[in-house]
Amino acid sequence: MKIAVDIRSASGEKAGKGWFTFYIIQNLLEQDQKNHYLLYAQNKTPGFDKYKNAQIKVINSKGILWHYKVVKDIQKEAPDIFIAPTSYIIPVLLPKSIKTILVVHDLVSFFYPHMHNKKAAFIERFLLRTALKKAKKVIAVSKNTKNDIIQKFNYEKNKINIVNCSASDDFKPVEAGSLSSFIKKTNLPANFFLAVGTLEPRKNYINLIKAFGRVNKRYPNYHLIIVGNNGWNYEQIYEEIKINYLQKKVHILGYLSGKSLNNLYNLAKGFVFPSLYEGFGIPPLEAMKCGCPVIASNTSSLPEVVGESAILISPHSVSEMENAMLSLVKDKNLCDNLRQKGLKQAKKFSWKNSAAKLLKMIKKL
Incomplete structure (x- = not known):
């Protein structure tokens, strides 16, 4: 079979959807050497060159x-299947003769439109219903997202497969010696909470x-x-830091990945x-893979991502958040317990297993 994939989000600095595309397609190509893949990108995208059965098509x-240019090229190439890991535009424009696997990460544009980029929210609200109708199969990245799709669109549950996200195997516990060297180079504070x-x-x-202001x-x-x-709408965050006089205590580092x-x-x-609201939530898994206690x-x-391996709080309660952080400061046994539970919970998710589920879907189409 010939399979086309939109990997545009897998290049450059990636957030959740980009990492999903990057790792799920890499692992799919590791497991499937029989089918031929057309990978549509906007820029040069490292990480896919080594696969002999994959052709990267950069559309400038x-x-x-x-x-529109990708749709035109797909129609010329006439693949059997198109996989849409992030965008709903191409699935809406493609003819039904090309079987589409549509990935839905979340319904934030429907449930929290006021907390989402207005242009992105408008496009998703305008296109998703049609994309779902045209899709041969739908992937939801969590049980919660599957339930949201069913409830919002009265969608046929048998057409939806759950294919979870995971965290990279690059996230792992590090020896004390390596960490000491990192601390010296970066001048990090000795005690800190992390958010990503x-x-x-x-x-x-x-x-x-x-909540942190109270802890501090x-x-x-x-x-x-x-x-x-x-x-x-990020400006309000910096303003809140100033209002609470936390400029020397809250440090925004920008985008980081890797080591x-x-x-x-x-x-x-x-x-x-x-x-x-999250469709999945990869950062808590990354933290757990490193042995870091999690508050979520x-x-x-x-809750389905972290299981019983984190302190769960209401996001609307500043007091609950404060108390959860204080409990980690005060209780070493709690930290050790969460660390061990987190390492175990993180093992339940893997990109390899998720890619195997995707390949199984492809074979059945």
């Missing part, structure tokens, strides 16, 4: 024009900063490190993920 355009994710309203950083009053030697690019992020997970007193929201997909 932007925005909607890129999608794009700076945008849905990630709920404002409540986190409020009792434990002035603690800091908060936030890793993530500025996203939509630097792995080291931060290993060194943090705890990882805090107070998001209001009790909403959407997060």
Whole structure:
């Protein structure tokens, strides 16, 4: 079979959807040498060149024009299957003769449109219903997302397969000697909480900063490190830091990946993920793979991701967030317990297994 895939989000600095595309397609290509793959990208995308049965097709355009050019090329190539890991535009434009596997990460545009980029929210709300109708099969990245699709669109549950995200195997515990060297190079504070994710309203950083401010009053030697690019409507987050006079205690580092992020997970007193809504939530898994105690929201997909291996809090309660952080500061046994449970929980997810589920779907189409 000939299979076309949109890998546009797998290049450059990646967030959740980009990492899903990058790892699920890499692992799919590792497991499937029989089918031929056409990988559509906007830029040169490292990580796929070594696969002999994959052809990378770079389409040099932007925005909607890129999608139209890809559709035109797909029609010329006439693949049997098209996999859409992130965007709904191409699935809507393609003829039904090309079987589409549509990936739905979340329904944030429907449930929290006021907390999402307005343009992106409009496009998703306008296209998703049609994309779902045309799709041969749908992938949901969590049980929660599957349930959201069924409830919102009265969708046939048998057409939806759950294919979870995971965390890279690059995230793992690091020896003390290597961490000491990293601390000296970076001048990190001795005690800090860590948060990872794009700076945008849905990630709920404002409540986190409020909660941390309370913790810092009792434990002035603690800091908060936030890793993530500025996203939509990020300015309020910086304003909240100023309002609480935390400019010297809250450190926003921008985008990080690889060894630097792995080291931060290993060194943090705890990882805090107070998001209001997630389709999956990869960062808590990354933290658990490193042995970092996790505090996470009790909403959407997060309880199924972290299981009983994290402290679950209401993202709307600053007091719950504060108390959870204080418990990690005070209780070493709790930290050790969460660390061991987290390492075990993280093993339940793997990109290899998720890619195997995708390949099974492909074979059945």
